[in-house]
Amino acid sequence: MADSTRPALVVDDVHIHYRTFGGRRLNATSKWANLRRHVGAVDVVKAVRGVSFVAHHGESIGIIGHNGSGKSTLLRALAGSLPPTKGSIWTDGTASLLGVNAALIKDMTGERNVILGGLALGLSPAEVRARYDETVELAGIGEFMHLPMRAYSSGMSARLRFAISTASRPDILLIDEALATGDVDFRQRSRQRVDEIVEHAGTVLLVSHSMSTIRGMCDRVIWINKGLIEMDGPTDDVLDEYAERTGIPTARNLSSRRFDTDDDDDLPARKVRPGGAAAAAAAAETAEAPIEPAEPGTDPAPQPPSQQATTDSNASQSAL
Numbered sequence: 001m002a003d004s005t006r007p008a009l010v011v012d013d014v015h016i017h018y019r020t021f022g023g024r025r026l027n028a029t030s031k032w033a034n035l036r037r038h039v040g041a042v043d044v045v046k047a048v049r050g051v052s053f054v055a056h057h058g059e060s061i062g063i064i065g066h067n068g069s070g071k072s073t074l075l076r077a078l079a080g081s082l083p084p085t086k087g088s089i090w091t092d093g094t095a096s097l098l099g100v101n102a103a104l105i106k107d108m109t110g111e112r113n114v115i116l117g118g119l120a121l122g123l124s125p126a127e128v129r130a131r132y133d134e135t136v137e138l139a140g141i142g143e144f145m146h147l148p149m150r151a152y153s154s155g156m157s158a159r160l161r162f163a164i165s166t167a168s169r170p171d172i173l174l175i176d177e178a179l180a181t182g183d184v185d186f187r188q189r190s191r192q193r194v195d196e197i198v199e200h201a202g203t204v205l206l207v208s209h210s211m212s213t214i215r216g217m218c219d220r221v222i223w224i225n226k227g228l229i230e231m232d233g234p235t236d237d238v239l240d241e242y243a244e245r246t247g248i249p250t251a252r253n254l255s256s257r258r259f260d261t262d263d264d265d266d267l268p269a270r271k272v273r274p275g276g277a278a279a280a281a282a283a284a285e286t287a288e289a290p291i292e293p294a295e296p297g298t299d300p301a302p303q304p305p306s307q308q309a310t311t312d313s314n315a316s317q318s319a320l
Ligand SMILES: Nc1ncnc2c1ncn2[C@@H]1O[C@H](COP(=O)(O)OP(=O)(O)OP(=O)(O)O)[C@@H](O)[C@H]1O
Pocket: 018, 019, 020, 045, 046, 047, 065, 066, 067, 068, 069, 070, 071, 072, 073, 074, 289, 290, 291, 293, 294, 295, 296, 297, 298, 299, 318
């Protein structure tokens, strides 16, 4: 059973800056600005600007906020795949970001990717073999397991990724939007898996734009705004405040365990809803659909996830 008094994760004044190359300002007026029109500018994006919090074993924490507020960046830093520009992150145990994309190979079958992904997550060959059946069962994509991943729909890929990444039973599971994908049955099973992780002293951090998913899964919510923590507290308190200040409905009237139902809030963004004032408000929530971050694919080299205490010296090509 979880020792809820023991910290699982300590995040101390974390800042994460990206450096982007090649941005040109075309509306130059001064002489220097006019010269700079001909060369790409080096810009710094301050994605996370001093975030501190402590997560305990057994906690299930939702992370919410507008597009570009820094949620995914923070999660990647917690997983150890992005070094903070400043500040420290300490973890008690392994932190695993849901999604083993980098390790999966589209030309290989789902079966082979289960093995590859398991090894990439640090499981031994014997552990991969022992968990193979349950991983395949959780993915629930039937005969498609024998086909190359290239043939999968995005939902199928997401299911397989979820199944593989939770096979390692990390102490700290970091989930970025992944649970919004999939049908009701899959969401129920993935919900069970997350519950299992929390039950076994694990800690879950879930980034989602789906307020009903957050309400259904999390005891605590951290609201990130422009790279800073706007609010951190019990789910109902934070979501109510978020709804009041942003006008985005947070499904307060839904039952607290609605994750396994097929309500509209859990649908992927951009779903067209019927008219009316409530629908317009609901559409506002879907307008928070994830945007593609600038300069994708320029992540710095991964570093071990178990513990990072980093300072300015950890600057890399894209994260300063
Ligand atoms: N690789 C990158 N290079 C440069 N800037 C980036 C990079 N990745 C993210 N950013 C910028 O950092 C800021 C935070 O982005 P991030 O993806 O963390 O936000 P988010 O809250 O997860 O957004 P969303 O809800 O849209 O997924 C944004 O301004 C984004 O443009």
